[in-house]
Amino acid sequence: MHSIGGVLSLCSGYFATILLLIVLQCSYTAVNAYEENDKFCIRTQPMLLADIEKHVNPIDDDPNCKVLATTLTTKEKDSFMEIMCKDHGTSYKDSYYFFKLRNGELRGRGSHKDICNGVKNPLLAWVPYNMVLENFAQELNPKEQLSYIGKATDVDRAKTELCHFSHTDLVTNITSDLFACIVMIFEDNFYGQDSNINVLVEIEPLMYELRNITYLPWVNVTTSYKTLLDRSSLNNPNSEPKQIYGSVKYGFVEKVHVNVSTIYNKNLDHLPLLFEHAGAVLELNDLGIGGVDVTAKAYFGRFMDPRTSVKVEVIGQWAEHHQQFNADVFDYFGYGIKRYRNEIHRGEVTFTRIESAEPVYETPDSTHLTSITLHSGEEKKFERLEMADTENFTQTPNWDVNTYYDSHPYPGFYPWFVAGSIAVAVVLLVVVFNMVRIWSKKEEKKLYKLAASSA
Template identity: 85%
Template sequence: MSSFGRVSFSLRHNLLYALLLCCCCIAVTAYEENDKFCIRTQPMLLADIEKHINPLEGDPNCRVLATTLTVKEKESFTEIMCKDHGTSYKDSYYFFKLRNGELRGRGTHKEICNGITNPLLAWVPYHMVLENFAQELNPKEHLSYIGKATDVEREKTELCHFSHTDLVTNITSDLFACIVMIFEDNFYGQDANINVLVEIEPLMYELRNITYLPWANVSTSYKTLLDRTTLNNPNSEPKQIYGSVKYGFIEKVHVNVSSIYNQNLDHLPLLFEHAGAVLELNDLGIGGVDVQTKAYFGRFMDARTSVKVEVIGQWAEHRQQFNADVYDYYGYGIKRLRNEIHRGEVTFTRIESTEPVFETPDSTHLTSSSLHLLGGQKFERLEMAENVTISPEWDTDAYYNAHPYPGFYPWFVGGSIVVAVVLLAVVFSMVRIWSKKEEKRLYKLAASSA
């Protein structure tokens, strides 16, 4: 595994984290660096070759060892292969293409000279090519491969080419010949330290120097329980009490791979620079990073009281566009700038905000508290509890519904209504009796007057 940010995922106590982790690990096809294939950037000196130093010393696990070309070797290659054996010539000289130590195909010197590609070229000892790749080749082909021969006695290194047949039939050192490129009037045997030219193809693309564009689209999702705690006010007077809880989650990163690969890139896994680390994404562009943080909260509390608190978090998705530099990553920490991309798309899924839920109400400071009643239900995904509503204010009706008055209250109300009805009937009867008496008195007065 490389040093470039192999993010280690660990399950959290909360089931949500485990579910999100599973989402991040779907269809992972990212490459793991082959520990049998090694790349080094420092060539062996003639003095080391003369002493017959084993190139595998110091790393005995390397089955295939590739050494990148020096600046002078690149200049010599361009001078000889592109001028003396340029694209106008009929003959083509081949080199092998390796990715992660596996044979991927072959290319010709004309591809390099025409500027079609700018490959990372390296040398692999002839015997390693013979042992690991010769059996994959068709023995009926008639090709010539580019190599270099180093003569220790003459202290000279020259580009040469050898036959495909010599490689696949394992020609002995006495009959093997690597013919010098320049004049082709000299040749070297296997005892002259023959190396074969190869191209190392990148394992991944690394997106670095990321700059986010102003456009962003944010949408919120369900809420989840982060932690539980208790606030205590041991003082003899009411005061504001503050607390905090630590919580962790996996921030999911989802890069829209179609916005990356449509810019003349092969479909390789991606390394994404984010939050001070380099994340390895799978072939769907999904990865994640562990986040550890704190949530702070507080409320005004009566003297010598305590309240239980559940801290819940709101998940949010941030969709953004970005520009970045694309680097080819070859393994063993070797990378090279390829080009720039514009308006790539990425989505971050993270806990964006938190809020406390106080389980015990404060009778004297209801309006100053942020209380939520869920009728004893747990804080789970809201879509699984559709009848649950969360309000940032104190719900008085809900509280009195959940805490009714003692049992005598209905009887008291009913009795009061009965007494009121009786009193009303008595008053109505008295008014009728008085009205009849008044009518009789008026009638007598009228009769006497007549």
């Protein structure tokens, strides 16, 4: 059975574990990561001219989309590079701009020269002009003099062309009669708003996704306190001793902490991370902290006497595993859209989990022990022996010499042995005394004879 100190430490570990689980759960559920904006939608299938001719509303399929972005096709990307980077390349004075959106919010603007210089390979998309006008125009400075890249789709001529329109037209909400989107190639074709004007935008990543993770051989493990996982019992109802097995289920929140300083660099913003772990993709906050619910099962057993029962407490050991890993970094834009960016080496991650579980067996419960049956005579004898043992045990702490000798008399030969020893000693003394007296008389006679002869 546990000592008082062991019980207290066990209880303190138990409550500490509850507190830790609450903290881990809070850090997991309250992850400060981006939630995908359901008002901002990304579509990868562009609209056909036939659909535009039928006046199909681009948001009919999802009326909740306040901003709908449609990614560029491969043909449109090639056309963009051909026109913007060759005919309006970096050597020209004029710059043409596009908007940057992250999760449906305006994040800034970029120039076509950034793309032509190979500085970045952004995810480009089209947003209908009226959506840009309703959601982002009020955030712009009316005094700026810029030109934005767009495309005009003309049904009558069955063609789509890159064009650019004025910043002033957007912020002042110019009417359709005065609005003009100028064709990039010839600079002499003009399109109005009725020609299905779409504005070029860059969709910035919502998160970074770490995939294809490979862990390096180096690992450092540190252990902390043990904690109570569950209580159970083992029962052997049989009449023969045998090995009895049992199991308990327990759950905990495994904390995952990625060292973001090993992930972010000059090419990456401080965005939340999606981390591939345990067959799932975990959502971490911008500090690299998250968690995953874990359910486990602990097995235990012991050899037990017949018809006995024993209580069991299953104790778990918390441990921190510090590991290094390599991974591929993907940009995640929302709506399941991701794109490979680069790879990282020697990233660092710490897993806080219950490393192992072990049973602690308590004293068997007397109510489950086999009862003792005796014959009447033997039963009385057993009772007398039990009383005698109890009496000796209770008298031992108050032990007294006189009481002990009173209750334990001398053996029969002991007084005679003492008396005989005294008599022998007296006889020896008398003999020694007589021998000394006789020897003294003889010496005295010799002295007298010697004196007479001298005279």
